[in-house]
Amino acid sequence: MSSTQGAHAATQGARARARIEVTAAIKEEARRQLAAQGASKLSLRAVARELGMASSALYRYFPSRDDLLTALIIDAYDSLGEAAETAHTQVAGAAPAERWIAVCAAVRDWALAHPHEYALIYGSPVPGYSAPDTTVPAASRVWRLLIGIVRDAHRGNGVAQWKLSAEVTPEAERMAADLAPDLPPPVVAVLVAAFAQLFGLVNFEVFGQFHRVVEDRQAFFRHAAARLAHHVGLVFPQPTGTGDGAIKPGS
Amino acid sequence: MSSTQGAHAATQGARARARIEVTAAIKEEARRQLAAQGASKLSLRAVARELGMASSALYRYFPSRDDLLTALIIDAYDSLGEAAETAHTQVAGAAPAERWIAVCAAVRDWALAHPHEYALIYGSPVPGYSAPDTTVPAASRVWRLLIGIVRDAHRGNGVAQWKLSAEVTPEAERMAADLAPDLPPPVVAVLVAAFAQLFGLVNFEVFGQFHRVVEDRQAFFRHAAARLAHHVGLVFPQPTGTGDGAIKPGS
DNA sequence: ACAAAATCGAGAGCAGTGATCTTGCTTTGG
DNA sequence: CCAAAGCAAGATCACTGCTCTCGATTTTGT
Structure with a gap:
């Protein structure tokens, strides 16, 4: 279908390649929703909807919503x-x-x-x-x-x-x-x-x-x-002075 | 109903009193669920269920779930x-x-x-x-x-x-x-x-x-x-010593 | 090369959620 | 004493995560 069927796509069947592509697309869309509305409003169904696939199909890639989140x-x-x-x-x-x-x-x-x-x-x-x-x-x-x-x-x-x-x-x-x-x-x-x-x-x-x-x-x-x-003990190279930092607590 | 109907309950009608009691009960149950399962699993319906009231009745006390949360x-x-x-x-x-x-x-x-x-x-x-x-x-x-x-x-x-x-x-x-x-x-x-x-x-x-x-x-x-x-500049009363803290960064 | 096995997508469906609306009932206040 | 306001319940809507089944496709073993 796509033009990416080049010579170097021989690594495993075309199905495996599609899988990681779909996985990436899911994560991408999920990340978009995450950035837009926050984690609590991240919806599996909305991701699937936006990707044009059934919501149940998503579970082939992520066993649960929490797994998507951990990814x-x-x-x-x-x-x-x-x-x-x-x-x-x-x-x-x-x-x-x-x-x-x-x-x-x-x-x-x-x-x-x-x-x-x-x-x-x-x-x-x-x-x-x-x-x-x-x-x-x-x-x-x-x-x-x-x-x-x-x-x-x-x-x-x-x-x-x-x-x-x-x-x-x-x-x-x-x-x-x-x-x-x-x-x-x-x-x-x-x-x-x-x-x-x-x-x-x-x-x-x-x-x-x-x-x-x-x-x-x-x-x-x-x-x-x-x-x-x-x-933590890091000192600044001081142009002039004692070699200490700018702030000196203690006596 | 309860025994708290003492003599000093004259402040406003009994209805107002019931209201703050129910409000407190809702918050109490909500706090219990919050402590048990976290904020994301706090369910208005579950709170209502546990309190033996209809879920819709809860909205008389808190206009939305977020309002309950802010409380x-x-x-x-x-x-x-x-x-x-x-x-x-x-x-x-x-x-x-x-x-x-x-x-x-x-x-x-x-x-x-x-x-x-x-x-x-x-x-x-x-x-x-x-x-x-x-x-x-x-x-x-x-x-x-x-x-x-x-x-x-x-x-x-x-x-x-x-x-x-x-x-x-x-x-x-x-x-x-x-x-x-x-x-x-x-x-x-x-x-x-x-x-x-x-x-x-x-x-x-x-x-x-x-x-x-x-x-x-x-x-x-x-x-x-x-x-x-x-x-922040607070020093410890030192039994002996310079009056400085135990940790002394800097030169 | 062909059949068996694994994978995949879609649909239906379940249980649960927040929120709204309408309908009666009870308390309140003039 | 009776209207008005506050209250609870039920039905309902749109949505969620998740499971299961059923065809279709792909991969794999022989």
């Missing part, structure tokens, strides 16, 4: 991860603190551009259950990115001075062993917290909690992200 | 605010930093005890739109609490040393004028960010994002809340 969740994680990675590679040469901020800003930008998909992955889980383990690899891309930045800083000299009188708790050691065995446990603990706090900032902005509170949200976020970077 | 949202904000305030008064005499941590812990505890109600107010907005302005007063109770703590610290001597080379941005001045004119703008800016970051931590924990990452979440949260307190 969209994985895609959203990947989309966010890719956006973050792209932003990161574009500032690959910069200091770790700059890279940290760039990645944070990329996360924020993506979230603001795709609020409903963001809500799908970092808002409240839609029906009430948590996503299956298949989402884990896609979800950890941003994790890896930020951990890598701190690791680079730790190896190189962009590193923080962490004169840590901070106790090495057993929990911090556990997390460090799991996530980044080459980093000092207190740094890992702070990093994990910073990760959650980053998404707290994005959450408040995307979900309108900053309405009538913060106006220049771009600048506000940048400052907060910079403080977060400073918090 | 629950306001209640949830109030419940959280009350829990936080109770926790705060119980440590009224303590140092600001201790009180800060107590309030943060109360927020976390409440969220873990009422995950679905928490998701209603700090997760992604259920249908896709943000709650109307009627929720604002109830929502700001925790805000006021934390601002008050920092204000107390600023007035008293539990205060932070904020040797702020931090620039006073116009946005920070705006927020300070709106939220706490008596506080230095940079403190207000950091406070607002800390607020969002606090709920980022709670979000990750309630929504399972810390699964297989953080195990001893109680201790982890306490440390993070302490760092947040330190971040």
